[in-house]
Amino acid sequence: MKKSFLLLLSFVILFIAGCSSSTNSGGSDKDELTIAWLPNESGADLTEARDEIGKVIEEKTGKTVKHQTTTDYIVAIEAIANGNADMAFLGAQGYIEANNKNDKVQPLVVPTGASGTLDDAVYYSWLAVEVDNADQYKDGADFAIDSIQGKKFSFVSNSSTSGFKVPSTGIVDYFSEKAEFSDLTADDLLEGGSDKFFSEVLYGGSHQGSAVNLLSGKADVAAFCDTCVNNYVELVEGEENRPGAIYRVKDDAAEPFNTVAGKEFILISVTPVLNAPFAINTENISDDLRKQLLEIMTSDDIANNEKVFVPEDSEFSGLFSKTADERLVEVEDAWFNPIRELSK
Incomplete structure (x- = not known):
């Protein structure tokens, strides 16, 4: 009986460890991605712009994108920090607050300035x-x-x-x-x-x-x-x-x-x-999916999409303006240190 119990206990431990490993794999098997938006980008006039980004992600990943609009900054910040959202478009301060709550929240991309680089972002x-x-x-x-x-x-x-x-x-x-x-x-x-x-x-x-x-x-x-x-x-x-x-x-x-x-x-x-980043919760997003999202968001398809980067003469209500070479580029956490310094 004792031997049987030990074997059973070993099996349970291995099963739990396996489940834990799967849980911590970063949500690679997620069928749905939730993007949280601050109140500034949650208005009805920006519905089509939000949907366009979701549409591109859906086409490239095969996953369903759900948009979580908000009427309060803290709701979007908490959503990405506690994992209820997988991505979020946050201001630099909002990102820092989410990262302080959960260091698994990391920046993915940020819109550039006209140069197409971070120099004028x-x-x-x-x-x-x-x-x-x-x-x-x-x-x-x-x-x-x-x-x-x-x-x-x-x-x-x-x-x-x-x-x-x-x-x-x-x-x-x-x-x-x-x-x-x-x-x-x-x-x-x-x-x-x-x-x-x-x-x-x-x-x-x-x-x-x-x-x-x-x-x-x-x-x-x-x-x-x-x-x-x-x-x-x-x-x-x-x-x-x-x-x-x-x-x-x-x-x-x-x-x-x-x-x-x-x-x-x-x-x-x-x-x-x-500039404000798109951030991800890396507890929800696997490294493979992060790389895939990075490739999507920094692609020419996004940079040249007139519903994402809107030309100056367009009447469309979009998220970003296109005057020259604006696009989304990869960004690291340390880039936001100047904003962190404001709190010291």
């Missing part, structure tokens, strides 16, 4: 005000942010790179040079009040939402980025992505900008930001 974090109030934020002929103190301010989310991390760091760096704000920290900007840096702090939940907070009069100043609002606005004066540039909401702009069509805003501060 940046977008821009804006601080904007309504055009009629522009003179309040000038120091002589140039724009300055001194007057934002005491105002109603809109961020995107405290998990947003260009909608919180970058602008809050810039504000703290600028004002902490002044004696009365020498102890200012990013935490001091999280909420408003009579004894706070801002009189009121709002969160748009998305870059689009933060912009609408400004244009609807809820906020005096708002942080949001260029790429997330490009589908809804047009440059009417100045040089794009430079202080003093004036943008106007298109008459036929989709939600949520349909409520503020024709409204104009002006940029008072512009900061370059590292």
